[in-house]
Amino acid sequence: ITVMTFGPISIHPDFKRKGFGKILLDCSMEKARNLGGKCLLICGNIGFYGKSGFAPAAEFGIRYADAPESGAPYFLCKELEKGFLNGITGSYKDPEGYFAAQKNPDAFEEYEKQFPQKEKLRLPGQIF
Template sequence: MSIIIRTEINSDYTQVHNVNFVAFGNREDEAKLVERIRETENFISQLSIVAEEHGEIVGHLLMSKAEIINGEKRHEVFVLAPIAVKPNNQKQGIGKQLIYEGLNRCKQLGHFIVLLIGHPSYYPKFGFKPAREYGLELIQFEVPDEVFMVCELNEGILNTIKGELKYPSAFFG
């Protein structure tokens, strides 16, 4: 199996839509979320990453800008959402490759905090930990503590940043 992990290009958009559609049970929500994020200033093209096999897009990961707000202080962070792998290609390590690539690219861009809402037994293997334990809060979505997670890409940075994660308006379209 030869999977190529690369940055999404415009001609991938239709296939990326399809990957998100089928990966999330033939529903449009995540595919439409990707499209809305692409239209905003929170979109960073290097953080829209695809997995390609034999010329076909089989996976997609998107990280985009968000903010942690604490009074007057604002810190730019990234949120991981969505990540999708076609059902027939799941359980082959494609999601893992996409996540590691995304986290590495965040570091290269000089950003060291990534947050997500995700499965509590999957994401810890990538360094994600319950975010509320670090003084981070999420009010926009009501989620259990164990699914609201943060990954610190520069050790100690979470000691200096506390506050509420604010997802951009694209997440509420």
């Protein structure tokens, strides 16, 4: 089935807890609805996304890629159309575009040159 994904939502520490993350999330969900989205699947913090109706995807019978059957607590789901996932189970795999930098680093660097120069950081907890 076709589902939508987005993210991550990121707010500069100086602007956290001022409602900007909620504004971005609400805008993202509205855009998804306007594009015909029926379900959103994302990786994120349930403490933030749960306030907007997201729940662990395992509760809907959806598993993250190669995660164990018990699920990945950070893999979240929100039905934009109530009941869309009734009777559906399966696993989700990230879109290929998420891994562009890994698959073709030279092409990715060339693409990045289109944008203003920025500092690249490697932060704790960063996967790649």
